[in-house]
Amino acid sequence: MSTVSPNSTERLTLEGPESGAPEVEDQGLVTRRNLLKWVIRLGYGAFAAAFAIPALALQSLTQEQQVVEAGDQLTYAAGGQSGQPIRAGELQPNTAVLALPQNKTENQQNTVILVRVAPGQGAEGLVAYSAICTHLGCSVLGRLVNNEIACPCHASRFDPRNDAAVLGGPAPRPLPSLPITVGPEGVITAAGGFNGEIGPA
Amino acid sequence: MTIRQTGRTPGETRELEVRPRGGVPSARRGPQQRMADWVEERVGLAAFNRKYGRKAFPVHTTFFLGEMALFSFVILVLTGAYLGLIYVPSSDPITIGGEDLPAAYASVRLIESIPVANLLRNVHHWASHLMIISIVLHSLRIYFTGTYRKPRELNWAIGVVLLGLSLMAGFVGYSLPYDSYAVTATGIGYGIARSIPFVGHIAADLFFGGAFPSFGSVPRLYTIHVFIVPAIMTAVMGLHLVLVIKQKHTQPGYARRLAEPGKVLGVPLWPYQAILAGVLLMLMFGVLFLLGALVPPHPLEAYGPPGPANTAVKPDWYVLWIYGFLKLIPASVNFSVAGSTFGPNFFGGLVFPAIVLGLLTLAPWLDSTNRKATRNYEYLEPPRQSPMRMAIGTGVLVYILMLFVAAYYDEIGLNVGLTWLLTIAVPLVTGAAVFLWGKRVARYREEDFDPRTVDTPATGDQPATEATPAD
Numbered sequence: 001m002s003t004v005s006p007n008s009t010e011r012l013t014l015e016g017p018e019s020g021a022p023e024v025e026d027q028g029l030v031t032r033r034n035l036l037k038w039v040i041r042l043g044y045g046a047f048a049a050a051f052a053i054p055a056l057a058l059q060s061l062t063q064e065q066q067v068v069e070a071g072d073q074l075t076y077a078a079g080g081q082s083g084q085p086i087r088a089g090e091l092q093p094n095t096a097v098l099a100l101p102q103n104k105t106e107n108q109q110n111t112v113i114l115v116r117v118a119p120g121q122g123a124e125g126l127v128a129y130s131a132i133c134t135h136l137g138c139s140v141l142g143r144l145v146n147n148e149i150a151c152p153c154h155a156s157r158f159d160p161r162n163d164a165a166v167l168g169g170p171a172p173r174p175l176p177s178l179p180i181t182v183g184p185e186g187v188i189t190a191a192g193g194f195n196g197e198i199g200p201a
Numbered sequence: 202m203t204i205r206q207t208g209r210t211p212g213e214t215r216e217l218e219v220r221p222r223g224g225v226p227s228a229r230r231g232p233q234q235r236m237a238d239w240v241e242e243r244v245g246l247a248a249f250n251r252k253y254g255r256k257a258f259p260v261h262t263t264f265f266l267g268e269m270a271l272f273s274f275v276i277l278v279l280t281g282a283y284l285g286l287i288y289v290p291s292s293d294p295i296t297i298g299g300e301d302l303p304a305a306y307a308s309v310r311l312i313e314s315i316p317v318a319n320l321l322r323n324v325h326h327w328a329s330h331l332m333i334i335s336i337v338l339h340s341l342r343i344y345f346t347g348t349y350r351k352p353r354e355l356n357w358a359i360g361v362v363l364l365g366l367s368l369m370a371g372f373v374g375y376s377l378p379y380d381s382y383a384v385t386a387t388g389i390g391y392g393i394a395r396s397i398p399f400v401g402h403i404a405a406d407l408f409f410g411g412a413f414p415s416f417g418s419v420p421r422l423y424t425i426h427v428f429i430v431p432a433i434m435t436a437v438m439g440l441h442l443v444l445v446i447k448q449k450h451t452q453p454g455y456a457r458r459l460a461e462p463g464k465v466l467g468v469p470l471w472p473y474q475a476i477l478a479g480v481l482l483m484l485m486f487g488v489l490f491l492l493g494a495l496v497p498p499h500p501l502e503a504y505g506p507p508g509p510a511n512t513a514v515k516p517d518w519y520v521l522w523i524y525g526f527l528k529l530i531p532a533s534v535n536f537s538v539a540g541s542t543f544g545p546n547f548f549g550g551l552v553f554p555a556i557v558l559g560l561l562t563l564a565p566w567l568d569s570t571n572r573k574a575t576r577n578y579e580y581l582e583p584p585r586q587s588p589m590r591m592a593i594g595t596g597v598l599v600y601i602l603m604l605f606v607a608a609y610y611d612e613i614g615l616n617v618g619l620t621w622l623l624t625i626a627v628p629l630v631t632g633a634a635v636f637l638w639g640k641r642v643a644r645y646r647e648e649d650f651d652p653r654t655v656d657t658p659a660t661g662d663q664p665a666t667e668a669t670p671a672d
Contacts, residue, residue: 058407058421078510098509108414111509131509136392136527136546138385142510152513153389154528155611168617170545172532200392200546 065107067193068178072101074128074188077111078142087186088124091116096149096160098131098142101190108132109198111139112178113149114188115160124182128190129164129175130198137199140175149175172201250471256446257467258474261453265481266339270363271438272482273332274431276489280325281427287312290423292379292416305379305419306506313501323493329371331489333519336364344564344594346581348451351574354565356444359437361562366434372520373426376419382499384414384507385514387422393527393550398541414507452580463579515608525604526553529621557597588639596632603627 076082077098086099096115104110111131119125129149131140138153148167149158156169164175176196180188230238241247258264289308294301302310312318340360343349349357376387391413394405406412410421449465460466468474516524530549535542565571568590571578584591603624606613610620 055407056403058410078508100509108507108509135532136389138389138514139509153385154524166532170528170530170532170549172535172544200395201542 065109066104067107068101068104068110068112068190070190070192072104072190074099074112074114074180074190075102075105076100077105077131086114086188088126088182088188089186091126093117093125094144094147096142096144098139099128099188108139113140113142113160113175114180115144115149117161121161123180123188126180126182126188127160128178128180128188129158129160130178130194130196131175132199133171134173134175134200135169135171253446254469254471256470256474257450257465258470258477259450259453259456259465259467260477263338263342264450264453265477266335266342268478268481269485270332270335270339272478272485273328273335274434274438275482276328276485277325277332278431280321280328283321284312284318284325285427287315287318288377288423290377290419292414292419302506303379303419305377306501309378309380310501319497320490320493323497324489326498327489327492327496329367329374330517330519331485333364333367333371336360336367340364340561341594341598345584345591346451347568347570347587347590348578348581349565350568350571350578351565352448352577353444353451354571356441356448357565358562359441359444361558363434363437363441364561365558366430366437368519370426370430370434371517373422373430375516376422377426378501379419379507380501381504381507381510382514383504386516387418388413389514393546396542396544396546397551398538398543398547401547451578454581454583457580518605521608522601522604523550523554525607525624528610529604529607529617529624531617585639585642588636588643591639592632592636595635596628599631600624600628 074086076084076086077100083105085102086097091097091114093116096113099112099114100108101110101112109132112128113131114126114128116125117127121127131142132138133140133151133153133156135151135154135156138151140149140151140158144150144160145157147160149160149164151157151169151171154170156171157167158164158171158175159167163177166172166174173196176194176198178194179191181191182188287308289304291304293304295304295307296302297307297310309322312322343357343360372386372390376383376390387409391405391409394408395401397404408421408425409415410417410419450467452460452466456466468477515521527546527549530545530553532545534545534548537543560567570587584594607620607624610617615623
């Protein structure tokens with residue numbers, strides 16, 4: 001016991017001068033004490049894994065959602081006419097309306113804001129963008145504010161005349177746009193999917 | 202009655218006056234006393250009572266703030282358990298009166314239609330506000346009187362954890378009614394969680410049960426709200442209270458005049474503090490039931506079931522400051538490292554609150570008087586004794602208030618630049634003004650607050666007559 005430093009009096013009183021365990025342990029031998037320590041550590045590890053593995057398995061609960069594609073007819077998303085097809089003639093200049101593709105209304109990520117802009121633009125003056133704000137996924141207002149698309153959550157603003165470019169607020173990128181065609185009797189159908197990722201990336 | 206003086210070192214407890222105990226022959230006792238004796242012989246609660254029931258509680262209004270937070274938690278558990286008996290944690294559509302509604306929404310509408318359940322739901326709502334207000338005021342009292350310092354740094358940090366957990370419980374609770382408001386607000390939370398670089402998708406899907414709103418979301422958030430967070434909070438609160446018992450309460454300034462230095466002055470837990478606490482609990486129940494009855498939170502119809510149309514959604518005051526900051530942070534705060542984006546939502550929604558709560562946690566280590574501490578700080582200091590602490594505290598408070606303004610900047614006709622200027626300038630100016638005023642009025646003398654310094658009581662009154670208002 002000549003190696004004990006002057007500061008280790010506590011250890012001496014705890015383990016007694018006859019205990020030789022610390023010296024043996026330092027040599028890295030498999031002693032009963034070392035083995036038991038590793039068994040206890042293994043026990044802790046198994047305990048942690050028993051929680052970690054089921055915790056990571058929890059993430060797999062995501063629903064498959066139907067996304068908008070070419071040929072989907074646009075219907076009113078809200079209000080009294082909810083679910084009925086939108087006719088191009090029903091939208092006045094410089095107004096907007098929220099739309100959902102028919103039969104795919106369960107997935108609200110499909111919500112579209114349909115805006116009538118100048119006649120030269122879009123399909124017969126109509127343009128369609130994703131209504132899900134690219135900032136944090138709120139749905140934009142179903143009407144124009146100062147001729148701009150506005151998100152009520154964090155005041156992002158988009159230009160309906162310029163591919164929904166960001167005019168202000170925290171949104172990082174424009175709203176994805178949806179190509180549309182206007183068919184007979186003014187029925188509006190999607191001519192493809194959105195041209196970008198919906199909502200916050 | 203007795204006045205308690207408890208020594209600072211464990212075990213050094215003495216009573217100035219010992220109340221007579223026992224001594225009555227059991228033959229003269231009634232059945233109730235005999236039953237109590239029977240239990241006592243087997244369980245031995247008298248020793249427990251001698252050790253903990255005699256703990257001294259200082260009597261001061263601000264010393265009830267922590268208890269208010271604890272009692273709010275108790276009220277939240279009681280009312281929450283009742284609501285949980287009716288609530289259906291599912292977003293699956295069910296048809297009610299020809300209308301397809303998410304089951305959670307429909308069940309909360311059922312709660313609304315039962316008067317007593319509706320009242321308890323409102324009480325649950327207001328108790329959550331009361332709990333967070335109590336925690337905030339509790340921490341402000343401790344901050345401004347400098348009692349987060351040695352030896353209570355760890356308990357201060359534990360308190361900040363409890364504040365964070367309460368904010369989280371409150372925010373997760375938003376999702377449960379599953380109206381349009383709930384889904385929009387929780388969707389924002391999901392967007393923020395997803396913005397964490399590298400692990401955002403996994404973390405968000407784990408917490409929100411898949412891509413929110415998904416059919417896994419409500420059960421996940423419900424379990425987090427009613428079980429996981431409250432269970433963690435119960436454990437952490439237990440630790441918080443054990444440390445209060447171990448380290449003993451700090452002392453209001455008047456205690457210095459009335460008790461010997463190094464002695465704790467107050468009323469014993471049993472029965473005096475218990476009576477005061479019971480009165481407080483009843484008072485809180487009363488206020489919360491009145492609030493619940495007269496000032497109900499928004500009914501479900503106000504926003505309706507979740508749908509594509511969106512109304513403006515603002516969170517409650519206790520997360521409104523984060524909301525305000527999110528609104529201010531420009532989209533240009535955005536860069537990529539190793540293919541992962543560090544964007545404004547990550548910085549505004551997570552890094553910023555983490556910095557605020559982190560600085561709050563570190564307050565004891567940032568305070569230079571504490572770093573140089575050679576003694577324990579057992580007495581409350583009047584806030585103006587430390588102008589710098591008062592200035593920083595006021596500045597941060599004003600900054601949080603300015604972020605409330607920022608949350609409304611577009612509605613009150615400000616632009617982003619001006620709002621940024623105001624949110625930074627107003628707190629700085631306020632802090633500087635408070636500092637200058639504090640410098641003028643500060644009258645700090647270390648010996649005024651050093652328990653080792655003995656001075657004579659200001660008056661000749663007996664301490665016992667003044668120190669025991671409950672007597």
